[in-house]
Amino acid sequence: MAGNGALSGAVIAVAGAGGPAGRAALRRLAEAGATVVGADNDPERLAEAVDAARYASGGAAVTGETVDLLDLDSTRDWALRTEKEFGRVDGLVHLVGGWRGSETFIKTSLDDWDFLELLLIRTVQHTSLAFFEPLQRSDRGRYLLISAAGASNPSAGNASYAAAKAAAEAWTLALADAFRKAGGAEELTSAAAILVVKALVHDAMRADRPNAKFAGFTDVKDLAEAVVGVWDKSAAEVNGNRLWLTEKP
Template sequence: MTTGRATTETAGQSGVQKDEEATEMSTSTGGQGPLEGAVIAVAGAAGPAGRATLLRLAEAGATVVGCDADAERLAEAVDAARYAHGGAKVIGDTVDLLDPEQTREWAGRTEKEFGRIDGLVHLVGGWRGSKTFAETDLRDWDLLHNLLVRTVQHTSLAFHEGLQRSGNGRFLLISAAGASKPTAGNAAYAASKAAAEAWTLALADAFRKAGGEEGPRAAAAILVVKALVNEQMRAERPNAKFAGFTDVAELAEAIAGVWGRPAREVNGKRLWLTPEP
């Protein structure tokens, strides 16, 4: 990665209360499920995880607005989702999320065009590492800080008010187990992921405070994986086991499922798709 542009990641209530909140979420977006008629933005939509997420959200009936800095790959991802689900509304928007003004313009444009914004799925990322701690190159930190932290800051600040207006908004960060148990060669990566998680949890606290005694109307949550795997990776390494990896389709399913859970149940939580370290 030689440029500074953001790229995609290749990473207690009573039962009655829960039923009532689930019913409210269903009716708020059309009565056919929590994602029917919802408007979901996907940041970093051109990579394997982004493609799987576009497909799953479109299948669930959402209007999906994907963004990426790579216009060509984004167009391919959007076309694939439209082709797989005839009639689905899937939009591509080329945005450099390292530019705060572009990010705010994207958020405002999306809400204005579709009348609401019900989610931001953050799939932007990258990886750099070293063999040992002593060999860590701080230029890796500079790069990862931009990709893994700055983009989260820009999207969360741009979208948080719209998500609160939704009544069922979700901000979802995809993170890595290494943030909770960093290894010597992954210092820069783990520290960047941990910072992004902390920022997301601060957003969750803002949603909690805005909700008052009634509880949050929007939620910020973190989906944690060990690493991601897709069909191309399996084809390229047929003998690899990818032990503990989460398939991008499984990740997309988990992402879609968050809208079916009450905001107070997921707000400020790490949702583990891999065993906790």
């Protein structure tokens, strides 16, 4: 799909656009021809990501907004502005991430849960509620959650992280059911799906740890390619499904 405009005319929002995965997604979606609207809570990081995507894709339509995704009204305003300005919304890619863990189960800090509940669950709730109706109005709407294999195979020291990811997956599957019911007897056009990785890796991580193997990790560029590829499939093929980019546990 590289450079062939397979997403020409599509308008896709990216939550958490300032991180490494967000940068890769902005660039790849723009290369595929989409108008991309990124959001992040760090304006400097977001501006750098948007500029990099524009430069790499030859000046494609990539914009950014500083949005507090922990505030439902702010998130809804972002969705409304995006649809009003561009006339449609065909995707929301949720790339808000973060990790906290502990050496053992008994050493788990519930402060970690408080942090991860906001970052990994609340932002999913807000973006899905804010973008449900615009995505439902699209003839190829997609809500994509990036999750981790640990959600279905948690380790002792990752209790908070795995539980938060599992909750985010459950919420996204409920969104998929809402799309299914909203479509009624008509052919399904909008879908919610989960892309599952073991963990993500990017160039800076490899530079910092040149001897590390990062076995089973998914490169952010490969994740971005998989995100774009979801639009190759029908809504019925992906709705309510976990799309594994790593081995199932």
